[in-house]
Amino acid sequence: MNEDHLDIKTPEFVSIQFQIAGLGSRSAAFIIDQLLLMAFNILSLIVLFFVLDGMSKMEFIFIGNSLPIAITIIVLFLVNGGYFFAYEFFSGGRTLGKKLMGIRVIQENGHSITLLSSFIRNLIRIIDSLPTAYFLGIIMIFFHSKHKRLGDLVAGTIVVHERKAKRKKKLSPLENELNNRGLSKDDLILDEWTLKSLGMKDWKLVKTYASRFLQIPLDERNQLTEQIAVILFPKVGLDPSGKATDELENNLLVLYLVLLEEWEFEL
Incomplete structure (x- = not known):
């Protein structure tokens, strides 16, 4: 070495x-x-x-x-x-x-x-x-x-x-989906205390959700979205009740982008 x-x-x-x-x-x-x-x-x-x-x-x-x-x-x-x-x-x-x-x-x-x-x-x-x-x-x-x-x-x-993330010339399907929805990490501002309160399990949960987002059937995805929103949203000060599924999806995908920047160096 x-x-x-x-x-x-x-x-x-x-x-x-x-x-x-x-x-x-x-x-x-x-x-x-x-x-x-x-x-x-x-x-x-x-x-x-x-x-x-x-x-x-x-x-x-x-x-x-x-x-x-x-x-x-x-x-x-x-x-x-x-x-x-x-x-x-x-x-x-x-x-x-x-x-x-x-x-x-x-x-x-x-x-x-x-x-x-x-x-x-x-x-x-x-x-x-x-x-x-x-x-x-x-x-x-x-x-x-x-x-x-x-x-x-x-x-x-x-x-x-700093390890610079290597961007592929061709965007992944998830990146294309995020672009089509007009989502970015700036859509959700979290303070440092809130970020530190989210642990490895929370990151793995939202990472798994984002990675499987486009592969799972719509009905299963809707159900999974609601379940994960109930678990994670209270931790970041969001209320999942009364929100449409599309809005819950957008919030979870933005949360993924925010945590990606925080956890990208984690093993």
Whole structure:
């Protein structure tokens, strides 16, 4: 196996290859994230200055300048400390910097990063930043065969380049059906909490439905549509009652497109 690639075998013994992100792309993503955090920090301090400058003498006597400063310190601590942890978990292993560089954090088995892994990975970031300027992390990434820093080793994660889905020149029957119906993933907007509440079983259910959609007889399809809608719609805030079968079908197919983007990297 090439040291810059990671081969993962699925339970069906199908090999999937990921390109491992090296020091260059990871450093660029980190610099972008740090610039964003720096801009936020500077803006927060400017706001604090104007708040203190605008306080009246009475406010200063009774409140003092300690409360605005304490609030600012707490906000800066939460944002700077939780930025990487929250973004990597809720955005599929990608901070803003990683999105721009086309890389993401995943589990070593190819699955999306978990809450615990994200927490451990970014907690160890404190050690990786020692003794200064992220020196230990840079050395680890440079010399490790899979370009891992200490946080990746402990959390069981790895940073890879985004796998671009290869589009066939000729659209599949399902893609043609979606185009004919004028459906896209933008027809259903789900927040991150709702997306995270849908698990592997939900994805496999809607994926099986979409893959069999054009093959099963109409009567059986109508019955299956109603059954799956009753199971999945409440989880995404939709009410299946009183809706025509065509509308239920469209909603399920759009849900498939939304989850496809979320689960396309899953094995």
